[in-house]
Amino acid sequence: MNRLRQIFTAFVAVAALAAPAMMATPAEARLSITLGSPVVEPMPFALPTFVDEGGAGDLAAQISQVVASDLAGTGLFEQIPTTAYIQHITSFGAPVSYPDWQAINAQALVTGAVQASGGQVVVKFRLHDVFANAEFGDGLQFVGTTDSWRRMAHKVADAVYSRITGETGYFDSRVVFVSESGPKNQRQKRLAVMDYDGANTSYLTDSSSIVLAPRFSPTGDRILFTSYSSGFPQIYLMDVGSLAIRGLGEQPGTMTFAPRFSPDGRTVVFSLERGGNTDIYSLDTGSGQLSQLTNSPAIETAPSFSPDGSQIVFESDRSGTQQIYVMPARGGEPTRISGGAGRYGTPVWSPRGDYIAFTKQNQGRFHIGVMLKDGTEEKLLTASYLDEGPTWSPNGRVIMFTRQDAGGEPALYSVDVSGRNLRKVPTSGAASDPAWSPLLP
C-alpha cells in the first residue's frame, strides 16, 4: 500500500464529546461570520497549544499549528498571539475562565487535546463562544492513524469554520497540479498532488512526457489528465490508489484534451480535435459510448458541468474570439453568457451552482473572475501578466489558479470569491494547472 493511498483512505473516525456537566448550552449563538458579505473584519480567535494527553509529543503543537493556520489562512479569522494569553490551558477538561479570554478580546476560543499510541492518534477539541461564556456546539473527537495527523487537524478546522460560517469547510481536501522544472523551452512536467495548503506533496507521474490540466473525479479517487505519452496529446484516467493509468476515448488521428467529469462521475466531457477543428464530446465511461455535443468550425473547449449535471459551460471562439457559452448537458443550442470586453475562457461551474469562474484576457492583462450563470454580475478578482485556470474549493468559497508574472515562473495562488485574501500556495517548485478535490470523507 503506497503512501498516497494511506493519505486518501486513512480512516478518521469522529465522535461527539459529552459536554461538561455544568456547561450551559448557549441560548443563541452570536459567534458568526456571514460569507459573501462585502466587508469582513477578521474574527480574533485564541488557540492555545492542544494539551498532550499522552504520547503526543510534537504532534500536539503541530496539530494546533495546522488548525490555527487553516483558520487564519481564510482571512476570516485572526489569531491572537499565544504570548497574550492569560489563562494557561493545561487540562482539556478543566473549566475555561472566559473573563481571561474576554480580556484579550478573543471572540472564539479553540481548546484541544492530543493523545497518541500504537500508530493511532486521538484529537479532541471544543469551540467556545467567549463572550457568550459558553461552549459553541459539542466537543468532537477524531481518531486516525499517526500519518493522517494533518487530516485530523484539517477536520478540526473544518468543524470550527463550519460552525461559525454555517457552511461546509474545505481544509480536508487535496489539490492535484502540474509540477514544472527545467528551462521553459524544454519544460518537464509531472502530475503531483498535495494537501490544499501545499503540504504532503507526492508525485503521480514521472517527467518523461508533457502532462496538462489534471482534474479530480467527484469522489476524488480518480484523476483525468492530458498526456503526450503516446507522442500525441490524449486524455487519460488515473486511479489515485493504484496509480494505474488508462487511455480514454482514443480516436486515431485526433487530439483529445480538456477532460472533466460529470457530477455523477459516469460521464467525461472533453475536447476532440480532428483536422484542425476542435469540438466537445462526451464519453460514457461505462458503455464507452461517444457523443458529439458541439458541431461548429470554431474551437470549442474547456467544458464544465453544472453541479446538477443538467448543463455544460464551455468556451468557443465561434463569434471570432473566445467567449463563454452554456448548453444542455446532452448538447443543443448554446447560449452565450459572456459579454464584456476581451476574451473569456476556462469556465468552471462553482460546486454551489451560483457562480461560473473564468479566465479573462483584456488589453494585455489576465484576470480570474466570476459571473452568475446568466452572465450577469461579472466580477474580476485578480489581475496580472498571466492568471489562468481557476478551480473551486469544495465549498465554492475560494478559487485557486495559476499565476505567472512577466518572465517569472508559474505558481499557484488562491483568492476568496469576494476578491479578498490573495495568497500564494507554497509548492516546492514551479507549479501550474491546480484542480481541487472534493472534501475528503
Next chain:
Amino acid sequence: MAYTAKAMLLLAVLGLAACNNPDRYGAGGPGGAGANGAGGIGTEGLGGPSDPNSVAYFNQTIGDRVLFLVDQSTLSPEAQTILAQQAQWLQSHADYAIIVEGHADEQGTREYNLALGARRASAVQNYLISQGVAAHRMRTISYGKERPVEVCPSEACFSKNRRAVTVLSMGAGA
C-alpha cells in the same frame, strides 16, 4: 505495424546523426524517443544547408517554419511562399515522413492554445496537400504554448513562438 517500423527507423537515424538543431526538444515522440523526441532529425552527416538534398537545406534554406499573427491560423503570403517551396522539396524527397507541429505563444489559456496550435498545423498540412504533398505522409500535432523556441515576456519572442514547423523524419513513403 508500419508505424512501429517507422519509429524504430527514426531512432536509428537519431542515433547516427546527433541533433544540433537547438529548436528540437524532448517530447516523447511516437517511438518514445528521448531527448531529441518528436521526429527531429539532425543535420550532421546529411549535408549542409547548401546541399539541396539535405534536411539542413529544407530546415534552413527553404525554412521549416511559418509564423502567425496573434490568435490567427491564416497563412500569410510569405508563409505560402515558404510552404510552396517546402511542398516542392517534399515531392522530390518522398522518403521523408512529415509531422507538422503547431504552436502558440504564452498569451492565451492552455487548452485554447492547444486547439489553436492544431488549427495552425492543420492550415499548413492542408496547404502542403494543395501543393501536391501526399496526405498519408503527414501528421499534425499541437504543442499549444508548451514548447516556446524563444523565452521572454514580449512580442519579440511571442512572434517567433506562434509557428507551425514542418518536421521531417526518414521512412515515410515506404
